[in-house]
Amino acid sequence: MTKPKLLITGGSGYVGSFTVRRLQDKYEILVVDNLIYGHRQAIPDVPLTELDLSNYNQLETVIKDFKPQAVIHFAAYIQAGESVANPAKYFLNNVGGSLNLLNAMVSAGVKNIVFSSSAAVYGISQVNPIPEKNPTQPINPYGESKLMVEKILKWYSQAYGLNYIALRYFNACGAELDGSFGEDHRPETHIIPLLIKSVLEDKPFTIFGNDYRTADGTCIRDYISVLDLASVHQRALEALFEGQKNKIYNCGTGQGYSNLEIVKSLEKVIKKPVKYVFGPRRPGDPDVLIAGVDKIAKELNWKAAHSDIESVLSSAWKWHSTHPQGYSD
Numbered sequence: 546m547t548k549p550k551l552l553i554t555g556g557s558g559y560v561g562s563f564t565v566r567r568l569q570d571k572y573e574i575l576v577v578d579n580l581i582y583g584h585r586q587a588i589p590d591v592p593l594t595e596l597d598l599s600n601y602n603q604l605e606t607v608i609k610d611f612k613p614q615a616v617i618h619f620a621a622y623i624q625a626g627e628s629v630a631n632p633a634k635y636f637l638n639n640v641g642g643s644l645n646l647l648n649a650m651v652s653a654g655v656k657n658i659v660f661s662s663s664a665a666v667y668g669i670s671q672v673n674p675i676p677e678k679n680p681t682q683p684i685n686p687y688g689e690s691k692l693m694v695e696k697i698l699k700w701y702s703q704a705y706g707l708n709y710i711a712l713r714y715f716n717a718c719g720a721e722l723d724g725s726f727g728e729d730h731r732p733e734t735h736i737i738p739l740l741i742k743s744v745l746e747d748k749p750f751t752i753f754g755n756d757y758r759t760a761d762g763t764c765i766r767d768y769i770s771v772l773d774l775a776s777v778h779q780r781a782l783e784a785l786f787e788g789q790k791n792k793i794y795n796c797g798t799g800q801g802y803s804n805l806e807i808v809k810s811l812e813k814v815i816k817k818p819v820k821y822v823f824g825p826r827r828p829g830d831p832d833v834l835i836a837g838v839d840k841i842a843k844e845l846n847w848k849a850a851h852s853d854i855e856s857v858l859s860s861a862w863k864w865h866s867t868h869p870q871g872y873s874d
């Protein structure tokens with residue numbers, strides 16, 4: 546039986562590679578990635594075309610030749626802080642690259658797309674958990690770039706019959722349970738890898754700010770395992786093929802952990818104390834960000850199953866302690 550074809554942009558990055566490995570048995574996959582931040586080693590045995598989304602002509606040729614039934618679009622720059630200093634970089638790549646992709650899909654007659662959006666579209670929310678219908682007021686160009694693509698998708702669906710599901714991830718985290726694959730962002734800006742790295746190097750970990758409006762004063766976030774993100778992409782694709790379309794869903798657990806709780810949970814997992822200090826706040830960090838998860842549970846019949854914080858930390862610990870330099874490519 547021939548497998549349906551998927552073109553996956555950014556498929557050698559963190560979330561993309563977990564999704565590619567999960568889907569590779571069911572689908573014929575072609576990854577498109579410029580490898581600026583991705584790692585070939587993260588997706589052994591999957592064909593990869595090294596290509597930047599800014600190259601419209603080549604992208605259109607690749608899509609027309611491969612003829613995928615659907616596209617999953619992970620490729621983007623992801624550092625919110627950098628986007629404030631260099632918005633041009635983010636709008637060019639995240640919006641410009643997405644426009645090239647969508648135009649090439651329209652030109653090739655490819656109708657279905659799952660798009661990696663972000664909780665960053667909400668900015669500082671007045672309510673938590675945050676429902677999808679919450680106002681979207683990004684506080685950095687990264688979040689704005691994701692919101693702009695969501696809006697472009699809406700107009701492209703009306704004009705060109707494109708079917709989309711946009712997934713607003715909260716904090717992606719964790720590794721394969723056996724530690725064989727994991728997170729390798731360079732530079733790393735996420736709390737769990739930074740915390741584990743500081744323990745492995747026997748340095749104190751800096752928590753950014755302890756005067757937030759939360760019980761222990763540190764920021765609260767919703768941590769979703771990369772294994773769950775891989776499964777939600779599978780579910781979203783199935784939903785598109787079943788005829789659901791033009792939807793936006795939060796991807797989280799509906800539960801938040803403070804930075805301090807993450808440190809304390811890691812202590813439990815590794816059974817030793819972790820040294821930490823409090824540093825100044827990072828600009829633009831909301832006090833609390835927790836996903837409202839009712840809509841995705843009801844409409845996609847999906848909920849997180851691998852995001853228990855201790856199993857996330859245990860898998861991340863296994864990955865980082867066995868791969869202190871990350872992937873070797």
Ligand SMILES: NC(=O)c1ccc[n+]([C@@H]2O[C@H](COP(=O)([O-])OP(=O)(O)OC[C@H]3O[C@@H](n4cnc5c(N)ncnc54)[C@H](O)[C@@H]3O)[C@@H](O)[C@H]2O)c1
Pocket residue numbers: 554555556557558559560561577578579580581582583584596597598599618619620621622623638642661662663664713714715716717718730
């Ligand atoms: N990691 C998170 O916590 C998180 C949270 C919310 C949303 N997201 C979104 O999920 C997606 C994946 O995030 P990630 O953490 O896996 O990031 P990542 O940096 O690990 O992966 C992104 C991949 O896209 C590739 N890429 C970037 N620009 C490209 C271009 N112009 N052409 C071709 N390839 C390009 C990179 O080389 C990399 O492999 C992103 O769109 C991100 O905005 C991530």
